[in-house]
Amino acid sequence: MKIAVIAGEKSGDNYGAALIDSIRRIKPDVSVIGTGGEGIRKRADLFIDCPYGKMGFSGVLSRLHLFYRAFKEVKETIERENPSFVVFIDNPGLNLKLADALGKKHTCFYYIPPKVWAHNYKRIRIIKSSIRAVITIFPFERTLYQKEGIPAFWFGHPVTDLIKSGEVPEGGDIPVIGLLPGSREEEVRYLLPVFIRILRYASEKRKIAALLSASDKEIRRIEEDILKKEGEEITLFEGSPEKVIKGSSLLLAASGTVNLEVALYGKPLLVFYKTTYLNYILARLVVKLDMISPVNLIIGKKVVPEYIQQFPYRKIVKEIDDILDKGLLYQREMEAFAHLKEVMGSGSVSEKVAGFLIKEGWRLQEC
Structure with a gap:
């Protein structure tokens, strides 16, 4: 099985890396196409460099040519490699454009979908036409997407996977x-x-x-x-x-x-x-x-x-x-x-998301 994991921010890279690890625990021989930061780079069999971690409108505008180049390279790579499915993680500026270009011919999932409830609700049209299912990180988002007729699932927030158990020290005399x-x-x-x-x-x-x-x-x-x-x-x-x-x-x-x-x-x-x-x-x-x-x-x-x-x-x-x-x-x-x-959920979120994606990927391949 070959998959693509497309991220573009530090948190997205962290969650993408955790997701790849969880998928490989289920299916060790999976091949990964990836974009993001060092976490995904280390785990990807084929990595595509993209503008990473820019902030605000001016930060994006100053590197617009790099975003266009990244869009073109990711699109062409996915079309050539034809993965079983594509997982977009956050980063809606680039990922929604890729979903719009690829969603008709490729199975696409959106993990940590755009916060349409905060701004630019019209983006939900692209999600509805191009994304097979969204995996939300806030429980109220699932209801929002389901009302729009978009299959939506919630397994908890993946940040809970980063929290390690054990006592947290209170600190000493000096705060x-x-x-x-x-x-x-x-x-x-x-x-x-x-x-x-x-x-x-x-x-x-x-x-x-x-x-x-x-x-x-x-x-x-x-x-x-x-x-x-x-x-x-x-x-x-x-x-x-x-x-x-x-x-x-x-x-x-x-x-x-x-x-x-x-x-x-x-x-x-x-x-x-x-x-x-x-x-x-x-x-x-x-x-x-x-x-x-x-x-x-x-x-x-x-x-x-x-x-x-x-x-x-x-x-x-x-x-x-x-x-x-x-x-x-x-x-x-x-x-x-x-x-x-x-x-926030009970943890093991990346494992649950990985299990869902593998199961859905196989089911859609058999259809």
Whole structure:
């Protein structure tokens, strides 16, 4: 059996790599065509380089020619290799165009489909005409797609597979603030200086330590340059954010899937988002949500404070103090995170998705 796994963001690469591993545990001889980051690259028999991890409208526009080249190469490769099925993972900017071009002749599934409930609902037309089934990560999405006549399945959120069992340490006498400024260059360049400024304000009232996460070697290099420019020394961990999350009393995090990891480890957090003014204005025009963190979206209310574009440092430090002193904000977050664990699924999500895809792939081949 030959399959294609098409991703284009850090989280999509993580989930794609986990999915390939799970598929190979079921069918060890499967051949994989892949796009994404290092996780999928290491596992693919045939890997196609694509623009990876760009942020916002301007980030995409600046590399539009590379997206077009990637679209052409992926399309031609899938047409030539004719895999049993194609799995698109998130990254709707490229993946929806590929689905539209390939879906009529190839069996296509969409794992982590576009958030049409947040903006641009019209995209559901392409999904309906080109995708055999969607595998959602939020339970409410399944109902939305099913109402549109699109086969939809939910096995839980794959982030639960990243959470390792065992005790999470409480920390020592000195509180530790963990910094998760994102996995994309633009996020890190905008947010890490903000996080450093917050640390300086917070350290005026109490002694604190800090840990910093870097998703890969390139992000580590950028973070080290920023630390040098700011005249700061912070212990830095490259790779999975697990060590930073577990070793922290509180996390300052870029908006994204990592918010769920923090919450599932039972650690309090504040969420941040910053981009160019142009990207922000354009996003405000198309996005219909008043919350951005997936933690708040799943819970259905703004429990975790979110700071978008503007950062009132004194207010942020008050919330840090509340959390470190286990005040009302801390208590609200802990109650919400306990509920979150109940609705996120029971784990082994990648294995369940892999089993579903293999079963459906064989069934469709026999039809």
